[in-house]
Amino acid sequence: MGSITLKNVSKVFGAHAVIPSIDLDITDGEFVVFVGPSGCGKSTLLRLIAGLEDVSDGEIIIDGRNATELPPARRGLSMVFQSYALYPHMSVRSNIAFPLKMAGEDKAAIDKKVEDAARVLNLTDYLDRKPRQLSGGQRQRVAIGRAIVRQPEAFLFDEPLSNLDAALRVNMRLEISQLHQQLKTTMIYVTHDQVEAMTMADKIVVLNRGRIEQVGSPLELYRRPDNLFVAGFIGSPKMNFISGAQAANHQAHTIGIRPEHLVLSKDHGTWQGTVGVAEHLGSDTFLHVNADGIGTLTARVSGDFAVTHGDRVFLTPDPQRLHRFDEKGMAIR
Amino acid sequence: MATLHTRSAARLMIAPSVLLLLAWMIVPLALTIYFSLLRYNLLMPGMEEFAGLSNYTYFLTDPAFFQAIFNTLAIVLGVLFITVAGGIGLALLLDQQMFGQGIVRILVIAPFLIMPTVAALVWKNMFMNPVNGLFAWLAKLLGLQPFDFLANAPLLSIILIVAWQWLPFATLILLTALQSLDEEQKEAAQMDGAGAWSRFIYLVLPHLSRAITVVILIQTIFLLSVFAEILVTTNGGPGTQSTNLTFLVYAQALLQFDVGGASAGGIIAVILANIVAFFLMRMIGKTLEA
Amino acid sequence: MARNVSTGRKLITTVVAWTIAILIFFPILWTFLTSFKTEAQAIASPPVFLFFDWTTENYSEVQSRSDYLKHFMNSVVVSFGSTLLGLLIAIPSAWAMAFAPTKRTKDVLMWMLSTKMMPPVGVLVPMYLMFRNWGLLDTRTGLVIVLTLINLPIIIWMLYTYFKEIPGEILEAARMDGASLAKEIIYVLTPMAIPGIASTLLLNIILAWNEAFWTLNLSAAKAAPLTAFIASYSSPEGLFYAKLSAASTMAIAPILILGWFSQKQLVRGLTFGAVK
Structure with a gap:
């Protein structure tokens, strides 16, 4: 066969x-x-x-x-x-x-x-x-x-x-x-x-x-x-990659977190940033957040979450869903 | 995009064409070179002997040769000038809106489809003849002396006849190119405030450059070898006034039976054509998508 | 899409264009008219345009005096023969170059084109002698051979540009579907390429019909096609305008009609696909 x-x-x-x-x-x-x-x-x-x-x-x-x-x-x-x-x-x-x-x-x-x-x-x-x-x-x-x-x-x-x-x-x-x-x-x-x-x-x-x-x-x-x-290739929107000090905190060269695994809050969290563009799909909203000292992060939140351009927000990665990579780009498990 | 199998099949299928054209290119040319080194006249069979380069010296010192070179170039350049300039004008005209465009196109194309001997004879007898031709009648109508075109201006007459045959070719190709010019581009240029003249210079002419190159290239190939028109109108005369290189070699070979001399002339024609072709191929290489 | 221009302007364009077109076409029209005149009317001064006694006797006379039909048939045989033979050789080659190109394909095509640049006089002498020795002078076979060779590069180029437009995926699909090379060409390529092959055929018949270097030099009374036959009217004793016109009209009419039908393909074929 x-x-x-x-x-x-x-x-x-x-x-x-x-x-x-x-x-x-x-x-x-x-x-x-x-x-x-x-x-x-x-x-x-x-x-x-x-x-x-x-x-x-x-x-x-x-x-x-x-x-x-x-x-x-x-x-x-x-x-x-x-x-x-x-x-x-x-x-x-x-x-x-x-x-x-x-x-x-x-x-x-x-x-x-x-x-x-x-x-x-x-x-x-x-x-x-x-x-x-x-x-x-x-x-x-x-x-x-x-x-x-x-x-x-x-x-x-x-x-x-x-x-x-x-x-x-x-x-x-x-x-x-x-x-x-x-x-x-x-x-x-x-x-x-x-x-x-x-x-x-x-x-x-x-x-x-x-x-x-x-x-x-x-x-x-x-x-x-x-x-x-x-x-980076599988998943949409693309996984966020962060390198530098934040990655070093997790003993990695680069860390990755999918937009759907970021928890958004108005008052507390790991990273703070300003909302750049908010794409409202109805069911979901894709937020492009300029995180302080990190760069742009994409977050996928429920469509009910009311947020607009310029709002200050906090983002927290789900530690279970955090991906770690070494300097060659290979996953650390 | 192919596998070994298709590639070997492909080689097999190209072979006949390549071999035929290779033979066609090499065998007669090699013979021509060989003959050009012989003293060889068909009227004196069995008298062939090695003659070194004497056929070439004979040909290159013949005043008729320089006349022929001049005439060849005059025909090529004269016809190119008339057909390219006229072709651009006609193409621009035919690109306009009018009634009966299709019929106009058909009428304009027609001369290109006429066999050269017919074209030349019609012009020679029915138009340029100093007694019975229409031009003679027109001249008399205007109170002028009829002009014997083929006797007094043979080269110009031939250029005119050949240009009449090739004008449709240039027109047709330039018109096709013109019609592929994006209408929106022209409108954008108009929005930008370009007048008709600047639109022609900055938009239309650059767009036509490729087609003009092609027209020049293809016409040159054919115009270098104009033959039938000369044969049936002036026979190269009077004297050698309208003899081009092709006709000179023909006369040497088939009228004077001088195989050696004609072969030398043929080789010179090939060398000249190669010089021209060298430049043309560089142009075409950029123009044609292979 | 083109903007509408005012009727006045359109009218002026029409008048100018028609005037120029008729002037360009006039020699052909005049030949046609003259072919129906008597010899006396043909050289009358002032010339007669339409109001003469139309006669068809020139046509019958051209046939009875010089066996016109024989030369017409020579033209048919030579132009169709050389074109068909050329197609037979060219189709496989063009197929190979279009669908299994190699690094050298472009060079081979350019080289083939370059053989067209060789002036025919360069090889006139040996061709004449070879033809004489092989008994090919003044034969249809000889003319077919020469015209096949000189038009082969054009045929290959035209077919190549047409074949290039057939998506290679379709031929690959046929291969996946289990077609052998022969079946691929017969069932898939050829039917798809028919329009291209037809216009190649048409253009080359036109070119071969009008070819006037080799036909004039390699044929005489027996195999002379119309190009050479008409040329015999250039001698002074042949100065019969009406008969010349009748013979000419018959010689050019078929090609005029073919050419008018294939205007678009004409451009493409003559420019080796560079202008479409």
Whole structure:
């Protein structure tokens, strides 16, 4: 089935090592998200698994079989591209049928599978349209349909939602998660959006400059980030970092505290500061506080807390939720 | 963006084009160089002998050669001047709102689609002919003496004919470039108080510079080798007054059957074209996105 | 989006533009009109513009006297043949350069373009002699070969710029979907590239149809396409304006129509994609 193992995989473009060396195990049925800032090598890694790029070194093992030298078509994987990559000259039906036609299946079997996929994805009414006559969300579904008909070992998603507007993105996020629960097939999903990673993944792989910073479940990464990078990347709004004397008090080079783990008070607390900007979201309020001798801290407080620009406030970190890092940026535990 | 597999397939698919063009570039050129070092006349077969550089000295000391160089440059520069200046004017005009713009465009493009021999013959006979031509009739109408264009001003006549053929090309390209100029930019300039003239100098002309470069580049390639127009109008004459380098080599080879001399001339033409190309390629390298 | 200008100004622009356009087009119009005159009317002074006895006998005479159709067919065979052959060679190359580029791709493209800069006279002599020795002088095959070679760089460049516009992800999707290289080209690339291939075809037919250096120098009575055939009217005994006009009209009409249909692609093709 769809287990994928990367052993010592590296990719070098010219003199530039995009991926120095990566080891990773993905078990069958897992929903794995590669997340990281742009240029971190997450898409390259996906393309290496897909076989659209050659590895410079190392092995890729899919379903117990060494697939390193196999062409993309023979790896048993399906891919959904950022641009959807639908064939513009073919109808939706032909688009979805294409991989089956390439596999040489007979016409009746193809028709049945296409109809089934279309039903699952709510595309039945659109089968005879051309991709350009569809909305962004529908195109996305066609791309997914094309991926699921051949029942691959694993699905690869390359930032599939980045071309959709915000509302649709939330919808499609849900649909893809539901699809995963239905199919129980391995999925590898690449995104730069940590919200997508947190909401969808069984396992998140945080990448930075071609290296794996940390692998873990969403809550593991949130609660126990291994280093400054992961601490800063996962969570929104971002974790506050404080170095200098305040950090030294906690025997650390840098301390980190998430905005939601700061307790706000009008009359007492550890740090004092002035409210700069208050962003009212209704349920919550994000406060940007200029803390005396520390710098700007972001705090997330209940929307009921009445506070405005210029108010003096006190902030107290929850000691249980304080993260400590050494001078190399690694977590001290 | 590709794997080893696609890359090796790619190499295989490029091979035919590269090999063909390589052969096309090298084989005839090598032969031309070889012939240029021989005394070789088709009327005296079997008499070929090594002649060193004498063909080159002969060609380079021939007064017709300098005339031909001058004529070649005159045609290139004359036509470029007329077509670029005229093309900018016409493009600006056609960019305005008017009735029947589509038809006007079609009419203006037409000369470019005419084969050179037809264009040259039509101008020669039906317009420039001193007896039956329309220009002669016009001159008489105005009480002037008809002018024998091709006898008295052969080079200018050829420049005019060739310019007529290439003016549409320049116009069309400049017009396309002009239409890609952002309307909002022009409006912003107007808001900033720029008059029509300063808008043209500071906005339109810089925007067109890329297209003008392309026009100059491509026309130069073709204009260096103007041939059919000369062949059917003046045959290079009177004397050598309208002979360009291409025509001179042609005459040496296929009219006088002097293979050695013509080859030397051909090599000189190649060297000249390379000098021009060197500068043009530097321009194009910046202009074309490859 | 363009602002509306006053009707008065639009009217003036219209008059000026139409006047200039008709002046530029006039030689072609005049040729067309003359082709329907008798030889006497063709050289009449003052010239007759529209009110003459329209006759089509020039057309039939051009055919009966000089076998016009043979030369027309030569043009068709040579221009279509060289273009199709060129496309056959160029499509795989352009595909490779657009979708599997290497560090040298740009240099290769530039080099191909540079072969266009070689003046044809530089190789006229050996080409003439080789053609003579191989029996290719004055044959359609010979002309097809030469025109394929001289237009190949343009064909490759045009296709390259069109292929570049096809997103590489779509071809990768086909690869993921299990298409072999051949199937990828047949089922995905070619259908998507049809408009680009069509305009490349069109432009190169126009260029080959009008090519007048090699056709004049390498063909004579037998294989002469229209360029060379019309040139024979330059000799003094051929001075028949009406017949020249009839022959010319037939020679340029097909290309005028093709060209008018492909104005936009014309610009792009002739500038190697630099101006769109």
